[in-house]
Amino acid sequence: MATVAGAVLAVSPLGVAPPAGAVVGGQEARPHQYPFMAGLVDVLERRVMCGGALIGDRYVLTAAHCLTGSYSSPSRVGVLLGDHDLTTGSDSPHAVLAPPARFFPHPEYDPETQRNDIALVELAAPVALNRDVRPIGLPTPAAPGGSEPARVEAPGWGTTSFGGRTSDVLRTVALTTMSNSACASRGMAQVVPSQICTYAPGRDTCQYDSGGPLVRTLRGRPYVVGLVSYGKECATDTPAVNTRVRSYLSWIERTAGRLPRAS
Template sequence: MSWKCFVVLSFVGVLVIVRPSEAWFEQCSHNINLNAGSSMYINSPGYPGRYPSGSSCRYVITAPIDQEINVQCSIALDKGANSCGTEYFYVSTEGDTDLTDSEYFCGSGYVQRKSLFRTVTIAYTSSSTSAGGSFSCLVQSNPQPCDCGWSTTTRIVGGTEAQVNEFPLMAAIIYIPQRLPFCGATIISHRALVTAAHCFGNYNTATQLAALVGEHDMKTGAETRYTALHPVQSIRVHEYYDPSTNQNDIALVFTQTNIEWSRGVGPACLPFLYSYATFDGLDVEIAGWGTTSYGGPTSTVLMKATTTVASNSNCQSVISGLTSSQMCTYSPPQDSCQYDSGGPLIRRFQRLFIVGIISYGQGCGATAPAVNTRVTSYLDWIQNNVGETLCRKN
């Protein structure tokens, strides 16, 4: 990227006084939809002349699912002799309409950026005392390489509160009539989540269920802007699930609407490239809104804990009927608990991988290992039932 004479390249949050408010764009705000593979120019009002002094405008550009947007802008803004003056040009690569995460620029030069997901926002603000300015942006939609397992950071029993949106892959299955989160789940595609089959013994009517994504604190909507509720379209319980033995305790939940990717919401990586790994002796993370003690109240905030995968040979001495499609975890007093069921065992490599699904245990923080469904045993089943190609990363 070559710069001509920009005098500021910084995040908006550094100088709060230049962050625009929603009111600035009441008179000029455009939502633009790009077709896959298409491009267009977005020019400032009056271009190639200057936009009117005191004017402001915002452009929110959205591409189809699994597309990204390349932005190339040439800008020429009025500025003071030794400072930015009062003219600013903004780019939010996440598409924030409030420009919370945007970069701002002034002066004259060239800006090139790529959207993080499928939406980008550009805007300008001007004061009535300025001479105005101009810009011209080429925006182009291109296929986005698949990605998975990102995180905003590189009380389950004995656990601690997770950071807000620390696990973008995490979801809760909600019983709508009672607004009750009764199981955890893991996002694996725009329309599919994986969870435990036993979750649907009492809650098996899809039209009464929803998947809650991007959540952290169930009591408030103020701590994260990524929360969304997706009605469930259908449930696919493993055809050989046996509730008496907890064998094949896995199910897929399909949503009616696409789950949008963002910093706070995204799919887990599935361990396709680790299909022969046992993960014995490795630490994994568990997360959920379950009870923090046996029979106690559920947590309103997402809790996390670290536990260790125990070998099946060691676990079989205390867990009867354990099979190769199951895996044990054991690190008392840290443990999954009631209503954590269906949530993920997460292994951090460079990304977040789901390697297990919380199935059952002897009691929260018990001295016996907890039993989980081994995801590597069901990769073909997941792929065949989801239908679409799932992302493969290491």
């Protein structure tokens, strides 16, 4: 997760705390259950250091804090798509490590507060779409997920406990969103309307889950309601704070063009 002044947060490889990490209290996802899931890979150390969501054949949404420091250069990052088990390629015939061309962190991203913690990764070439690699829809302005509580799913390869080991297989955890007023009363006083809080007893995202999607399903179609941003360690009594994607639809369209939305 990202670092917020005054908070003891999960620390990412960037030197900043990534948002809630690699799924605590969840379970292994079904192979290719989330065909839009992306992993941002440190190509030198050959490991997934953040998550993301494919939203077209050329763009991935992630957290801005994932693309800072050593990872501000596209040459240091690969975008893993269509994979499940990181230790083998036999389960993922369509897995691809796509090179990025450009990064577009939100111009008003604030690393002190983690406000506007959202970024777009433009791939060097359109990725081939198939059963294992498919984009997720963006929410409409009136889509469910703006009113809390709501159930969301958070997939990731992050750690399964604070300071623990990352997962070789994609895992998922069911969480519940809450109102920002309830979130603030439970220790996250800096939360703003463009952020969305999640909480479930004993369950959370964790380190290296930053930038991964919070997924809701509307009439059988998944869409991305949030992006993992920051939290106080993992699976504590304090909610995690995520970027509310619906607040950034205009910015996404100005940057990447008009993309499909859930309807």
